[in-house]
Amino acid sequence: MIPSLRLRSRLSLLVAVAALFVSTLPGTALAQQYRLSAPPSGNNQHAIVTQYIGLVRVTVDYNSPNVTSPTGEDRTGKIWGQLVPYGTPKSDFGLLEPMPWRGGANEGTTIEFSHDVVLEGKPVAAGKYGVHFIPDAQEWTLILSKNSWQWGSYFYREADDALRVKVKPTKSEFRQWLTYEFLERKPTSTLCAMMWENLRVPIKIEVPNLNDYYVGQMRKELQGEIGFAWENWQNAANFCLQNNINLEEALRWADYSINATFVGQANFRTLSTKGQILAKLGKQKQADSLMNLAINQPTASAMDLHTYARSLQAQGRKQDAMKIFELNAQRNPKDWVPQWGLARGYSALGEYSKALKAAEKALTLNPDEGNKSNIQKGIEKLKAGKDVN
Numbered sequence: 001m002i003p004s005l006r007l008r009s010r011l012s013l014l015v016a017v018a019a020l021f022v023s024t025l026p027g028t029a030l031a032q033q034y035r036l037s038a039p040p041s042g043n044n045q046h047a048i049v050t051q052y053i054g055l056v057r058v059t060v061d062y063n064s065p066n067v068t069s070p071t072g073e074d075r076t077g078k079i080w081g082q083l084v085p086y087g088t089p090k091s092d093f094g095l096l097e098p099m100p101w102r103g104g105a106n107e108g109t110t111i112e113f114s115h116d117v118v119l120e121g122k123p124v125a126a127g128k129y130g131v132h133f134i135p136d137a138q139e140w141t142l143i144l145s146k147n148s149w150q151w152g153s154y155f156y157r158e159a160d161d162a163l164r165v166k167v168k169p170t171k172s173e174f175r176q177w178l179t180y181e182f183l184e185r186k187p188t189s190t191l192c193a194m195m196w197e198n199l200r201v202p203i204k205i206e207v208p209n210l211n212d213y214y215v216g217q218m219r220k221e222l223q224g225e226i227g228f229a230w231e232n233w234q235n236a237a238n239f240c241l242q243n244n245i246n247l248e249e250a251l252r253w254a255d256y257s258i259n260a261t262f263v264g265q266a267n268f269r270t271l272s273t274k275g276q277i278l279a280k281l282g283k284q285k286q287a288d289s290l291m292n293l294a295i296n297q298p299t300a301s302a303m304d305l306h307t308y309a310r311s312l313q314a315q316g317r318k319q320d321a322m323k324i325f326e327l328n329a330q331r332n333p334k335d336w337v338p339q340w341g342l343a344r345g346y347s348a349l350g351e352y353s354k355a356l357k358a359a360e361k362a363l364t365l366n367p368d369e370g371n372k373s374n375i376q377k378g379i380e381k382l383k384a385g386k387d388v389n
Contacts, residue, residue, distance in 0.1 A: 042070050044105035051182040051190055054210045055217055057114040060131070060180040060192065062104035067176050067197050079197045086136050094154025100132035100143055102153045103194060104178055110148045111192075115213055118206040119144070120165040129162055133194075133201070135169075140201055142167050172200035211243050222253070230265045233257035238273050241280065251277045266293075268300040272308065295324065302332040306341045313389065318348050336365035340375060347388045356382040 040046060040063065050059040067075050075083060088098035103109040112128040120142070130145035132153050144163040145156065175195045184191035189206040207213070218236040226232045234257040240250035254274035258264045271294035279287035295305060309324035325345035328338035339362035346355035359379050367375060378388040 041106055045177075046106075047180075049180050049182070051185065051192070053117075053185075053188065053190055053205070053207045055115065055213045056117060056207050056210065057112075058117070058182075058190065058192065058205060059112045060109070061112070062109040062131075062178070062180055063106040064177045064179065065105040065196070076197060080135060080199060081137065084135055088134055091154050094150075094152075095157070097156075099153040099156045100134045100141070103131045103133050106152070108148070108150050108152055111144065112148075115207070118208060119163060120167060120204055122163055122165055124163055130156075130160075132156060140167050140169055141165070142201075142203060167201055167203060169199050169201045172198060174198055211239075211245055215240065215246050215249075219249075228263060230257045230260070230263050230270060233260070233263070234270050234273050237277065241273060241277050244280065247277055247280055251281065266297070268294050268297045268304050271297065272304070276311075295327065302328055302335045302337045305331075306337050309341055309345065313344070313348055318345075321345055322349065334365065336362040336367040336371070336375075339365060340367075340371075340378075343375075343378060343382070344389055347382065350387075352382050352385055355388065359388070 042065065044063045044065045046062075047064050048059060048061045050057060052058070067079065069075055080086075084101055088100055091097055091099045109131040110128055111131050113124060113126050115126050117124050117126075124144065128148045130148045130150060130153075132143040132145060134141035134143070142163075142165050143161055145160045146162050147155065147157070147160045150156070172193075172195050175197060178194070178196035180192060180194055182190050183193050183202070188208060188210045189204065192203045192205055194201045194203075215236075218239065221227075222232060222236060233253050237250040237254035237257060240246045240253075251274065254270065254277055256264065257270040258266050258274060264270075271290055275287045275290035275294060278284075278290060291308065294300065295308065305324055305328040309321045309328065312318075312321035312324065322345040325338065325341040329342050332338045339358050342358035343355045343362060346352070346358060356379065359375055359382060363372065363375050363379070381388050
């Protein structure tokens, strides 16, 4: 007899329920995948800390043991060399071989880098690594393993090492719980430290080519929606200009900020950026021609002209700078900035009496307090026959 549709549906449901029951028995893969939430073993709380070095993201993922044991015992003075043995004791689980310390509790500690970095002077490729230590009374060995998924260090193999470096432990303020912190945060480096009880293990992480990463990110972003604004092309070109990198491509970006269909705009910022890049590339005649266009743009502010004149002074082109200072004063007679520019221009040429007159006039045109103080100091120098630049 062929079962009815309703009966067949019921049979299918019973089969599905039976399969689900079997798959959720203790020890099955599904039970492990969907395990019940419970407190961490030994109350070693899970922690994640992330620090950026510019674009570069560094993340340490670890489990944090307590100096006080789960039974309430104070283990101060019994951590290093005892609870955490020196050297590589033989494992009683996993590979049953000598193993380093996991740098934490429970699951393995990991560190992840979004970009290539230099760790303790050694190059490390972007990626995620298992963190292990070989502790010693005087000097530790830090190991980064390509195996970032193992539990603890029980399956550690030296063949998986991505890096081994020596690090020096130091005394530290007391830490009840093992902690990873970023103690120094500089533009191109950071100092990550593992701290527990009275010990600190510092790890220097550097990104010496950080500006290259910025350029790469800008190059990528300019291909998207960001590329529909001239400001972004100009800013990218100017970043390269200020850091003296990637100048040939920066010149193309600068040109795009001026001439690109639907995007380009000829103004002081775009023209002057391209002009300065041309100068950096040794094309001074083209640079001067473009800068002449830039300073005659309606968008050229008093501060724009002043900054350009100061850059000419820095190049030793004192007479050319003086012409720009004078042009600025003609265009902006009620602004203190051009008068202070004249003072700097005349002073650089050794014409201190003219410089003093311009500086005193700048003081009457209401500069802000910070610049007012600077001008007053300049006046005192000029009265003493000294250059203010």
